Amino acid sequence: MRSVRGGEVVRPTERDEVAAAGSELIGGPVGRHALVGSSPWTPVRVLVLCALGLFALGMVQKLPCYNGGWFFRAGAQYTHACYSDIPHLYTGRGFAAGLTPYFDRISEVSGNMEFLEYPVLTGLFMQVSAWLTPEFPQQVAEQQAYWLVNAGLLMACAVVMVVCVARTHRRRPWDALLVALAPAFALTATINWDLLVVALTAAAMLAWSRGRPLAFGVLLGLATAAKLYPVLLLMPLLVLCLRAGRFRAYLAAVAGTAGAWLAVNLPIMLFAFEGWATFYTFSQERGVDFGSFWLILSQRTDGTVEANLFAILLVLLGCLGIGALVLYAPRRPRFAQVAFLMVALFILTNKVYSPQYVLWLIPLAALARPRWRDFLIWQGCEVVYFFGIWLYLAYRTGDGQQGLPPEGYHAAIVFHLLGTLYLCALIVRDALTPERDPVRRDGSDDPSGGVLDGAPDRFVLGHTATTATEPSTAGAEGTVRWGTTTR
Numbered sequence: 001m002r003s004v005r006g007g008e009v010v011r012p013t014e015r016d017e018v019a020a021a022g023s024e025l026i027g028g029p030v031g032r033h034a035l036v037g038s039s040p041w042t043p044v045r046v047l048v049l050c051a052l053g054l055f056a057l058g059m060v061q062k063l064p065c066y067n068g069g070w071f072f073r074a075g076a077q078y079t080h081a082c083y084s085d086i087p088h089l090y091t092g093r094g095f096a097a098g099l100t101p102y103f104d105r106i107s108e109v110s111g112n113m114e115f116l117e118y119p120v121l122t123g124l125f126m127q128v129s130a131w132l133t134p135e136f137p138q139q140v141a142e143q144q145a146y147w148l149v150n151a152g153l154l155m156a157c158a159v160v161m162v163v164c165v166a167r168t169h170r171r172r173p174w175d176a177l178l179v180a181l182a183p184a185f186a187l188t189a190t191i192n193w194d195l196l197v198v199a200l201t202a203a204a205m206l207a208w209s210r211g212r213p214l215a216f217g218v219l220l221g222l223a224t225a226a227k228l229y230p231v232l233l234l235m236p237l238l239v240l241c242l243r244a245g246r247f248r249a250y251l252a253a254v255a256g257t258a259g260a261w262l263a264v265n266l267p268i269m270l271f272a273f274e275g276w277a278t279f280y281t282f283s284q285e286r287g288v289d290f291g292s293f294w295l296i297l298s299q300r301t302d303g304t305v306e307a308n309l310f311a312i313l314l315v316l317l318g319c320l321g322i323g324a325l326v327l328y329a330p331r332r333p334r335f336a337q338v339a340f341l342m343v344a345l346f347i348l349t350n351k352v353y354s355p356q357y358v359l360w361l362i363p364l365a366a367l368a369r370p371r372w373r374d375f376l377i378w379q380g381c382e383v384v385y386f387f388g389i390w391l392y393l394a395y396r397t398g399d400g401q402q403g404l405p406p407e408g409y410h411a412a413i414v415f416h417l418l419g420t421l422y423l424c425a426l427i428v429r430d431a432l433t434p435e436r437d438p439v440r441r442d443g444s445d446d447p448s449g450g451v452l453d454g455a456p457d458r459f460v461l462g463h464t465a466t467t468a469t470e471p472s473t474a475g476a477e478g479t480v481r482w483g484t485t486t487r
Contacts, residue, residue, distance in 0.1 A: 009043065010172045010442065043173040044166050051162040051180040055155050058186035066147065071140050078394035079402065081387050085192045086150050087143040095130040096142060102268050102275030115275035117282040120268050121226035122193050129153060151190050157199040158189060164202035165363045168209045168336075169439065169447040175370040179362050182375075184382040188356040195359060197227035202363045204230070208335065209448040213249040216450075217256020224257065225264040228283070229346055229360060231257065235319060236338035239326040240449075245458030249451045284308070290389055291353025293417060296410050311349045318345040325431055327461040333431040334439065334446040336367035344424050348417065355389055358382045361420070367448055368427050370438050381419025388412025 062082045069076035070087050077083040090096050093116050094106040101116040101123040116123050133146045166176035179185065189195055200223035207215040223230035234254060241250040268276040287307075288294040294307040322341050326333055343360055347353060365375060388409055395403025404412070430437040439447065446453045 008171070010174070043176075044163055047162050047166050047173070047176050047180050048159055050177065051158050051185075052155065054181060054186045055158050055189055058189045059151055061187065062190060066144060070143070075394055075398050078390045078397065081187075081390040083390060083393075084147060084190055086190065087147045089126070090130065090133075090143050090146040091139065093126070095126065095146070096139065101127055102272040102278075113278070113282075115278040117278050118193075119224075119226055119228070119279050120265050120276065121222060122196060125153070125193055125196050125226070126150075147190070150193070154190060154193070154195045157195040158185075160199040161195065161202045161363055164199070164206040165366055168202075168206045168367060171442075171444070171447065172370065172439065175366050178366040178370060178372070178375050182362050183379050184355075184358045184386065185362055187383065187386050188359055191356040192354065194227065194356045197223050197230060198359045198363060200226060201230045201233075201360075204233075205336070205339070205363070205367070205448060208253070208450045209453075211450045213252040213451065214256045217253040217258075218260040219256075220253070221257040221260025221262075222264065225261050229343055231261075232342050232346055233339050236322050236326065236342050237335065239323045240332065240335060240338065240452055243327060243332050243457055243459055244452050244455040246451045246455060286351060289352035290392075291355075291357075291385070291413060291416065292351055293348075293413065294351055296413060299406060299410070307351045311351060314349040315345060318349070324461075325428065327459070329431050329434075331434045332446070332452070332455075332457060334368070334437070334449060335452060336364060336448045337369075337427050337431055340364040340368040340427055341424055344420050348420060353385075353413075353416065355386045358386075365423060369423060369430065371426075374423060374426055378419045378423045381415045381422075385412045385416035388415070 062084060064080040065077045065082035065084065069080055069082060070084070092106075092109060093099075093101070093113070094104060094109050097109055099106055099109075101118075102120070105114055106116065107114050116126075118126065129146060129150045132149045133142060136142045136145065162176050162180050165179050166173040169175060200219055204216045204219035204223060207213075207219055220230050220233065234257065237253065238250060241247055265276065288298050292307075294311070319342075322338055322345070325341075326338060340361065343364060347357055347360065365378065369375065388404060389412065391404035392406070392409035392412070393403070395405055395409075434440050449455075
């Protein structure tokens with residue numbers, strides 16, 4: 001284990017009983033007399049290898065669909081739990097026909113969509129993949145090739161994601177093993193294009209942790225141009241910067257986000273506004289769909305649920321709760337903690353929960369609550385949901401003789417909701433009782449906090465502001481221990 005600037009690398013096998021037990025598969029925890037730092041296998045290299053291996057296993061899991069389930073037996077992609085949007089949208093969104101996203105209408109091939117319903121950067125990713133896909137006489141072979149091209153590009157995104165998580169907490173690179181070995185990562189990596197936005201968001205978190213708010217904003221703006229949720233991170237970050245008095249850094253982050261988002265979106269807005277706006281109108285008008293607790297309510301009551309209104313109200317209440325947590329907590333919560341809570345709030349209240357949305361939370365979970373037991377409990381719930389939705393679709397599209405009936409699918413949704421709420425509850429507890437936080441037990445403050453790391457409080461509610469006192473020799477460079485003296 002090589003040392004890094006600010007102290008020795010934290011070894012999970014010395015602090016996490018589940019990690020220690022799991023290490024027995026490769027010889028057990030590192031001993032006192034081990035020659036650390038003498039191997040070319042650095043933590044990041046090992047993590048990348050693990051991520052590539054798990055990604056490859058996920059591709060193997062999709063093999064029954066690749067060999068025909070996507071094309072010839074409609075129900076097979078559900079019974080084998082190997083569904084992917086990618087080959088279907090290659091033809092269904094006009095890429096196979098050479099149509100240009102946002103400019104050309106796709107209603108003739110899609111049947112119901114006038115234009116591509118994805119944000120601009122994701123649409124560009126899809127188009128570049130189509131350009132890289134070779135032509136074949138058979139449409140099926142071309143769809144298979146398109147999926148393989150996308151899988152290769154998404155694999156690169158997965159590597160970026162893992163490397164960024166490993167480097168965000170300088171002394172805790174091995175926390176990224178939670179990401180590299182997450183079961184839901186393998187199962188959902190090639191369902192859709194979400195790994196693109198997750199990689200950009202992870203890179204933004206890394207930039208913020210290194211005290212580069214403008215770079216953070218640029219990367220976050222690019223991520224928001226690929227999917228909407230990353231912009232939500234600016235909301236809890238505002239309250240953190242309010243408590244620490246770091247408004248200049250926050251304004252730089254906002255400026256970078258807005259500038260990068262406009263740079264990507266403005267050309268399409270100017271020349272193909274109707275196509276550009278499709279994603280936003282579709283998101284607003286979309287009804288209650290799979291995976292949400294709104295679906296349970298609508299199916300149980302056989303009535304219309306005003307999901308849009310109530311979801312907005314719940315998000316607003318949740319934002320107030322997160323803001324109160326930041327301002328009332330005895331010690332300023334870490335950025336990764338409130339980032340996880342913000343994205344989880346959006347997921348829990350959204351009208352739809354697609355299986356691949358779990359990728360949004362996996363890197364944030366590794367940074368916010370790096371404990372193997374809790375992470376695996378949550379992942380177990382997500383795996384239950386993953387298989388639940390495909391078996392439910394098998395039940396709906398088949399003759400009802402196989403698959404999961406609505407009651408079973410509702411139970412799978414509840415598993416997903418409870419697993420995410422469980423992790424949220426632990427993170428809130430860590431914020432309210434910092435001595436329980438695994439990251440702070442060695443005296444660190446906020447390794448992913450950048451300009452917030454070790455900064456004294458400027459504005460708090462409910463108690464007296466604390467100030468930085470004794471420098472920590474255990475934390476990252478610039479980290480300080482927090483005392484109880486008052487200003």
